[in-house]
Amino acid sequence: MEKLIVFDVEGDFAAFRDPSITTNQTVYCIPSKSAVIGFIGGIIGLNRGHTCNDEIYCPEFVQLLEATRIGIRFNSTPRKITFFTNHRSLKKIGVKPFKMELLCKPNYTFFVETGDDFAKRLWDALKNRRYTYTPYLGHAYCLARISEPHLTNAKEVDPEKKVVSTVVLDEKSETFATEPAVSLHPDADNSRLVIERHLYHYVEKGEIKRIVLRHLIPIEGSKFEINKIQKERRFTKFVKIEGMSDEEAICLF
Template identity: 30%
Template sequence: MALVFDITGEYAMFRKFYTTTSSASYPFPPPTAVGGLIAAIIGVENKSENKAHLASYWESLYGNRIAISILSPTQWFTTSINLWNNKDPKKGIHNIIKHQFVKRPKYRIYVEGPIEERLKPFLEEGRFVFTPYLGTAYSFANIHYIGSFNPLKIEDDEARIKSIIPADIKPKINLKKTHGIFKDIVPLQMDTERGLTKSLSVFYPANIDTGIFVDNPEEIGGVLVGNDEIVWLPEWSRKPSG
């Protein structure tokens, strides 16, 4: 089975890991952010009381996989945030950092794996243990449970994939029907000390209503979950390849 839920909010900011002085955002939550969101909902602690950088919740995420769809057109909002300079206050009390936010985002998350059993009752009852947010602590997330579905293998010669697609599985994209795609590199997973262990190159549609038309859905593992044709991202594994 696969669990499906939507996340929305007023703002989201998923900082690109390769940015430096400014905080540029992905238009969708990268897999690492979704992992943290799932752990927050079911209440898996990161054990930061022992070391501030720990992310022990990753132990509970290994063996699961997800898919991510963008449900609302991407609207950008850029502003500067005045932060306290705690590292070196002698150089200045404040640091003014430019932030790029996604305005009124809506995403659909698909989850498959052993964590479903723990996650499902929280989604059904509309509750969570730790506050879920969209990338930053001041971007609160609303969660709406869609349901639990049996993924069905797509056997057609063509499919309109609504989720982001890993580039390395070599999808045969029909650009004429798709009307445009974007490509980016996202962090796939981390270790329990918050170190990036694997990143992933992905395609996502320029037009969310169109999706991405592919001519080899069966080859790339396309499945029908509810009414959505999606492709799973690689499973979170304890020893990622590559």
């Protein structure tokens, strides 16, 4: 049996930017794994920037990323607002409009599996509501509200034919594979799914590597059955937690 830390996160707005788009601020429905690791790091007080000399990532952040798997349940409907701001043009006199998006009323459940030291620090911060840095969702003006923190036992299971309501990571890169590594089937007629491509960060031989992978996102309580999934998986594992039926599982990545 393993222990997971589970907690809900919501806010009025979220702004998890798509880094591949530079001409405007296009936002995702969910945070990437590295964004969640940064969220956790802010809660427990990991240092960054001027404290890490010339390194982009401080060693403790790399350790946290390597030691941690996360699961995300997207509990709300993806609804975005678009607005424009005027930016000064560097090429000519005047201003140019810049499109911005915000995700409205996001609500997530995070499932966290990590090393003992990080788990203790995170759990102490959550249960005592003592966060080193203010939690936010993508941008500092998108403040996050954290609720319902609890611990639960988890047991690894075979994901074949299991029903999931959490984000599922497709481990095959579309650049190199013609078929996806996982196939989902709606568990009900009203089940809905969003697919996003995120930059997935992982640690290999002490260095952070990156790859673009598909994230399959059931929305607002939707459930999907795993029809097919590759047997050998590098990043993901599936677990059953307390109170969950034998037919269900959570994807951790």
